[in-house]
Amino acid sequence: MSNELYISTTQKGDRIALVQDKRLIEYHFDETEHQFxxxxxxxxxxxxxxxxxxxxxxxxxYDKDGFLHxxxxxxxxxLSKFVKDVIAKRPVNLRLKGFQLEKDIDKLGKINDVVTKNTPILVQVVKEPISTKGPRLSCDISIAGRNIVLVPFGTSVNxxxxITNKQERQRLHKLVSSIKPENFGVIVRTVAEGKDLDELRRDIDFCVDKWESGMKTLRDAKPRDRIISEMDRASSxxxxxxxxxxxxxxxxxxxxxxxxxxxxHTIAPDKEKILKLHTGKNKLFEQYGIEKQIKSLFGRSVSLSGGGYLIIEHTEALHVIDVNSGNKSTQEGDQESTALTVNLEAAKEIARQLRMRDMGGIIxxxxxxxxxxxxRRLIQEAMKEEMKGDRSKYTILPISKFGLLQITRQRVRPEMNIVTRETCPTCGGTGTIQASIVITDLIENNLDYILSKQNESGISIILHPFVYAYYREGLISKQMRWFFKYRTWVTLTKDSSIGITEFHFLNKHGDEIEITS
Incomplete structure (x- = not known):
C-alpha cells in the first residue's frame, strides 16, 4: 500500500489530498483565515x-456561543485555579512544577454549582461549528503530539x-511513567508501538513546550483570544x-x-527525502489527475467500476446511501451472487466516501x-475491514432484515462538499449560446492588448484543456506564432476545473492581470 500527500496553495488556503494506491481517500481545504x-x-x-x-x-x-457540557x-x-494565577501574573511555574492540583468535580453534579456567568474560562474546541451550531468545547485540555497526547492537570498514563501486545503495553507504560512531567497525564498513541525512550521524551518535551508557550500568551490575553493553535491540516x-x-x-x-x-525534520528526519517541490507548468492537482477524481467523486451519483452506482443524499439529521446494480452484468448466474458482488464493491467505495467527504453523524x-x-455478515465484515484506516471514531451495526446497515461516525468538523453540477459557462444556464469559437478571438484580442498596450512580459494563460490543445496543435502552433509576432514566450496552462469559455491571464509574479481598455 502506497500513500502520497499533495498540498496545493491557493489564495484562499491550501487544498490537501491524501492518495492511497492512486485513489483519492481524503480531501481537505484548509482556509487561510479559518479559526475554531x-x-x-x-x-x-x-x-x-x-x-x-x-x-x-x-x-x-464565534457568531454563535460555544457549547460546554x-x-x-x-x-x-x-484549570480555573491555574488560569486565574496566570492572568493575575502571580508567581506560578508555567510547566506546572510544584502546582497543587485540586480535586476533580463530582461527575454527578450540576454545572451551576461550578461555573458562573461572566467568568473567564480556558476551553478547547472539540467539534468545529457546524450548520447553525457554534463550536463544541471542553475544559479537559489536551496537547497532541505524534506518539503521545499530553493532558495538563492529569496524573495517569494510558x-x-x-496496542494489544501485553509486553509492549507494559514496556510503554514503564518508559512513559519514568519521563512523565509533574502534573501532566499522558495518553500513548498507537503509533508509539516500538518507539524508544528518546523518541518518546522528544515528543513529550515538544508538547510541554507548546503548553508553556500558550501559557505565556495567556498572561496578556484578552477574552476571545486564541491561546494555542492546533497545527494546520496537512501537518496534522x-x-x-x-x-x-x-x-x-x-x-x-x-x-x-x-x-x-x-x-x-522534527517528527521523522528520515522522511525528508520524500518531500518534493512541484515546479511544473501544470497545476499540481491537474498534473497528477487529482482534479478529475475530485470532480467525479463528489457528486450525488458515484459510479462503481463494476457497473453499479451509489446515490448519496444528505439531510440535517442523517446521510442516506443507496446501492444500485445499474448495468452490472449477471455473469454470476443468479441475483443473490450479483447482489453480493455489487455490495462488496459498494462497501469499499462507501468507506472511501465517508472518509473523503468527512461525513459524520448517522449514515x-x-x-x-x-x-x-x-x-449479510460478509458485507458487514467488509465494511469493518475497509474502515480500519479511518481516523474518526465509528460504530457499525449489523444489517437489518430490510437490508439496511447503520453507521455512526464521529462528526468534529463540517462535511466536505464540492459542487460538481456547474452552470454552463457559455449560456449561463439559459440554454441558448453564442458561437463558442469566439472565445479564441477574445483571448487573442486580450493577449494583443496586454503585450502591446500594457507592455507585460513573462505572462501565462490558464485555459480549459480543449482550448489549450487548440493553441498547441500543429508543427507551428498558434503559441509559437505568438512568439514570432510578439518576441516573448506566452506560457499556457491547462485546468479542467474551469469552464471551456473561461480563461485567466497571469503576470510573471503569478497575479491575475486585470484587462483595462
Whole structure:
C-alpha cells in the first residue's frame, strides 16, 4: 500500500489530498483565515449557564456561543485555579512544577454549582461549528503530539487499546511513567508501538513546550483570544499518519515546502527525502489527475467500476446511501451472487466516501437485498475491514432484515462538499449560446492588448484543456506564432476545473492581470 500527500496553495488556503494506491481517500481545504479548528484553545467568557441542559454557553469570538457540557469540565477546579494565577501574573511555574492540583468535580453534579456567568474560562474546541451550531468545547485540555497526547492537570498514563501486545503495553507504560512531567497525564498513541525512550521524551518535551508557550500568551490575553493553535491540516495528517507506506509528499509553494520540511525534520528526519517541490507548468492537482477524481467523486451519483452506482443524499439529521446494480452484468448466474458482488464493491467505495467527504453523524446504507444471512455478515465484515484506516471514531451495526446497515461516525468538523453540477459557462444556464469559437478571438484580442498596450512580459494563460490543445496543435502552433509576432514566450496552462469559455491571464509574479481598455 502506497500513500502520497499533495498540498496545493491557493489564495484562499491550501487544498490537501491524501492518495492511497492512486485513489483519492481524503480531501481537505484548509482556509487561510479559518479559526475554531479542532484542538484550538481559547480564553472564553461564560455567557449563560443552562441548568436544564447541565451546560454553559461560552463566548470564544464565534457568531454563535460555544457549547460546554458538564461532562467536559472534570478538571475544571485545577484549570480555573491555574488560569486565574496566570492572568493575575502571580508567581506560578508555567510547566506546572510544584502546582497543587485540586480535586476533580463530582461527575454527578450540576454545572451551576461550578461555573458562573461572566467568568473567564480556558476551553478547547472539540467539534468545529457546524450548520447553525457554534463550536463544541471542553475544559479537559489536551496537547497532541505524534506518539503521545499530553493532558495538563492529569496524573495517569494510558495506553491505546489498539496496542494489544501485553509486553509492549507494559514496556510503554514503564518508559512513559519514568519521563512523565509533574502534573501532566499522558495518553500513548498507537503509533508509539516500538518507539524508544528518546523518541518518546522528544515528543513529550515538544508538547510541554507548546503548553508553556500558550501559557505565556495567556498572561496578556484578552477574552476571545486564541491561546494555542492546533497545527494546520496537512501537518496534522502527517503527524497522525506518516509511516513507511508514505512514498511522496508534493507541495507547489516554497513557503509550504519549507514548513513541511521543518516539521518532518522534527517528527521523522528520515522522511525528508520524500518531500518534493512541484515546479511544473501544470497545476499540481491537474498534473497528477487529482482534479478529475475530485470532480467525479463528489457528486450525488458515484459510479462503481463494476457497473453499479451509489446515490448519496444528505439531510440535517442523517446521510442516506443507496446501492444500485445499474448495468452490472449477471455473469454470476443468479441475483443473490450479483447482489453480493455489487455490495462488496459498494462497501469499499462507501468507506472511501465517508472518509473523503468527512461525513459524520448517522449514515444509513441501503444495500441490494440479499436473502442469505452469511452474505449479510460478509458485507458487514467488509465494511469493518475497509474502515480500519479511518481516523474518526465509528460504530457499525449489523444489517437489518430490510437490508439496511447503520453507521455512526464521529462528526468534529463540517462535511466536505464540492459542487460538481456547474452552470454552463457559455449560456449561463439559459440554454441558448453564442458561437463558442469566439472565445479564441477574445483571448487573442486580450493577449494583443496586454503585450502591446500594457507592455507585460513573462505572462501565462490558464485555459480549459480543449482550448489549450487548440493553441498547441500543429508543427507551428498558434503559441509559437505568438512568439514570432510578439518576441516573448506566452506560457499556457491547462485546468479542467474551469469552464471551456473561461480563461485567466497571469503576470510573471503569478497575479491575475486585470484587462483595462
Amino acid at each position: 479548528s479542532v484542538g484550538d484553545i481559547y480564553l472564553g467568557v461564560v455567557k449563560k449557564v443552562v441548568q436544564g441542559n447541565n451546560a454553559a454557553f461560552v463566548d470564544v469570538g 458538564y461532562n467536559e469540565i472534570i478538571s475544571y477546579n485545577s 495506553i491505546s487499546k489498539k 495528517i502527517l503527524r497522525d499518519m506518516l509511516n513507511d507506506d508514505f512514498d511522496n509528499i508534493y507541495v507547489d509553494s516554497k513557503e509550504n515546502y519549507d514548513g513541511v520540511k521543518s516539521f518532518l 444509513v446504507i441501503d444495500f441490494i437485498d440479499m436473502k442469505k444471512n452469511e452474505n
